[in-house]
Amino acid sequence: MNTFDTLFSRRSVRSYTGEPASESDLETILKAADASPIAMGKYEVMHLTVIQNRELLDKIDAAGAKFFQNPDMHPLYHAPALILVSTKKPEKNMENVAYSNAAIIVENMAIAATALNLGACHIWGAAAALSFDGELVSKLGLPEGYVPCCGLTVGKTDEVYSAREIPSDRISKNRI
Numbered sequence: 001m002n003t004f005d006t007l008f009s010r011r012s013v014r015s016y017t018g019e020p021a022s023e024s025d026l027e028t029i030l031k032a033a034d035a036s037p038i039a040m041g042k043y044e045v046m047h048l049t050v051i052q053n054r055e056l057l058d059k060i061d062a063a064g065a066k067f068f069q070n071p072d073m074h075p076l077y078h079a080p081a082l083i084l085v086s087t088k089k090p091e092k093n094m095e096n097v098a099y100s101n102a103a104i105i106v107e108n109m110a111i112a113a114t115a116l117n118l119g120a121c122h123i124w125g126a127a128a129a130l131s132f133d134g135e136l137v138s139k140l141g142l143p144e145g146y147v148p149c150c151g152l153t154v155g156k157t158d159e160v161y162s163a164r165e166i167p168s169d170r171i172s173k174n175r176i
């Protein structure tokens with residue numbers, strides 16, 4: 001897909017066949033993460049965790065359902081992988097930089113997943129729930145002082161991408 005086809009067909013995919021992305025596609029998605037712009041070029045304040053362990057995914061899913069107070073919910077959508085983005089705990093008043101870094105990484109990976117015809121969805125709710133669960137966080141192998149911020153579910157899907165109508169008034173704008 002060319003750049004604009006990818007941008008205009010990207011959407012959140014929340015149904016997965018259960019089959020994981022190939023290793024080479026996963027590597028490409030992680031390369032897209034590494035290609036992200038990061039404030040002041042401080043790549044060392046970010047960390048990625050590729051979670052494919054079913055038991056751990058199910059625990060994060062359950063923590064998310066509890067967080068949303070909906071036991072029937074599956075906020076990871078049974079995806080075969082969650083790529084979790086963590087950040088070094090930001091200093092006071094620098095939280096916006098940490099969140100922006102994390103969001104940009106997730107979106108770069110989402111765009112790459114779209115170009116590879118893989119399903120992908122930004123995940124903040126379950127990542128927030130995870131970050132409040134010290135026992136679960138301890139299973140992630142994060143560097144000391146890093147906190148989970150957000151993530152991307154990724155996996156094969158039966159859904160098909162096609163160019164979408166993007167309403168031009170979706171986001172309010174003004175020009176001066």
Ligand SMILES: Cc1cc2nc3c(=O)[nH]c(=O)nc-3n(C[C@H](O)[C@H](O)[C@H](O)COP(=O)(O)O)c2cc1C
Binds near residue numbers: 014103124125126
């Ligand atoms: C910061 C952010 C957080 C999001 N968190 C979640 C989430 O936790 N779960 C989910 O299913 N979708 C999540 N989404 C996806 C949005 O709901 C989705 O992007 C939006 O509704 C527009 O739909 P589209 O992605 O299909 O264009 C998130 C998106 C962003 C940008």
